Amino acid sequence: MKKDRQQTIPDILIRLAHLLGTEIKNRRLEIPEKFGKGYCTGFIFNEYIRLLISDYELNEDIIIENPELDVRVNRIVFKFQNIFPQTKTLQTGNQLKAMPSVLIATSRMNTDDVISIHTNTATINIEVDAGYLNELFSLSEKSPILQSLLQNTQPLLFEQIIYPSLQKIVNEIVSEPVDETFELFFLRIKAEELICRLLIELEKRDEKHIYALNSHDIQTIYKIKERILERLDTPPVIKELATCANMSPTKLQRLFKQIFGNTIFNYYQGFRIKEAARLLKEENMSVSEVGYRLGFTNLSHFSRVFQEHIGMKPKQYTKS
Numbered sequence: 001m002k003k004d005r006q007q008t009i010p011d012i013l014i015r016l017a018h019l020l021g022t023e024i025k026n027r028r029l030e031i032p033e034k035f036g037k038g039y040c041t042g043f044i045f046n047e048y049i050r051l052l053i054s055d056y057e058l059n060e061d062i063i064i065e066n067p068e069l070d071v072r073v074n075r076i077v078f079k080f081q082n083i084f085p086q087t088k089t090l091q092t093g094n095q096l097k098a099m100p101s102v103l104i105a106t107s108r109m110n111t112d113d114v115i116s117i118h119t120n121t122a123t124i125n126i127e128v129d130a131g132y133l134n135e136l137f138s139l140s141e142k143s144p145i146l147q148s149l150l151q152n153t154q155p156l157l158f159e160q161i162i163y164p165s166l167q168k169i170v171n172e173i174v175s176e177p178v179d180e181t182f183e184l185f186f187l188r189i190k191a192e193e194l195i196c197r198l199l200i201e202l203e204k205r206d207e208k209h210i211y212a213l214n215s216h217d218i219q220t221i222y223k224i225k226e227r228i229l230e231r232l233d234t235p236p237v238i239k240e241l242a243t244c245a246n247m248s249p250t251k252l253q254r255l256f257k258q259i260f261g262n263t264i265f266n267y268y269q270g271f272r273i274k275e276a277a278r279l280l281k282e283e284n285m286s287v288s289e290v291g292y293r294l295g296f297t298n299l300s301h302f303s304r305v306f307q308e309h310i311g312m313k314p315k316q317y318t319k320s
Contacts, residue, residue: 038054075152159261235295275294
């Protein structure tokens with residue numbers, strides 16, 4: 001039994017159970033009530049790919065030594081966030097901040113010798129060996145973005161919004177009842193399907209040159225993203241954002257597009273219209289109320305932009 005756990009359960013989960021003074025049963029760690037609530041479950045499918053599902057709240061952060069610091073050098077990490085149905089949106093009035101997304105990073109982005117287990121975590125992490133993925137493709141035929149990711153020689157981070165078909169696979173991983181005999185096989189197939197679909201999405205991006213990132217630049221770009229989403233009624237001004245980021249406008253736009261796969265304005269406009277759709281359906285606001293609230297001074301323009309993104313005019317959408 002001990003041998004089975006060592007082969008199929010990630011060391012980080014075993015160490016967390018030890019710190020919490022509890023045991024892992026059927027590859028699942030239930031958080032003891034005195035420490036919080038929720039669970040973690042992990043799977044090592046083979047030497048190339050592993051999966052960790054975490055949905056818990058702790059009373060305080062826990063620091064654990066990284067048990068796989070040297071092993072993780074050649075891995076690519078897929079971190080799914082805001083993907084659990086019970087995940088609550090932030091209480092800020094802007095529900096778009098909690099949209100399901102996945103962070104795709106080279107393991108060189110995380111070389112810490114300690115791991116912080118945060119108080120509130122609801123994620124799915126998939127780690128896959130870069131060399132294993134590289135052997136599945138012809139390097140010469142890959143786009144620059146995939147070449148850079150799979151070569152795994154520099155710190156990179158990309159974020160991808162999760163669309164419904166991806167969310168469906170995530171839901172199957174979390175809640176599909178599967179006999180224990182087939183559990184590892186089933187979850188590995190689903191994990192690889194997610195990876196494949198995400199690589200397909202990255203391949204669609206038109207980046208010609210990929211720039212290595214550092215933690216400071218990433219934190220800055222995410223602060224700019226939050227600033228944009230907090231002000232959906234005001235179109236972003238690049239010079240102002242660049243000043244706020246202490247970057248040149250060129251660098252800001254280049255790194256933003258590399259991480260999020262879209263220009264600053266198109267990213268803003270997409271979320272602006274998603275918020276418009278939410279206000280129309282969930283808040284039952286009128287078309288004019290929504291348009292003016294989100295900074296459109298011309299309702300005909302609002303209607304046209306809405307149709308470009310949603311596929312129908314706002315009035316049609318409210319009746320659909």
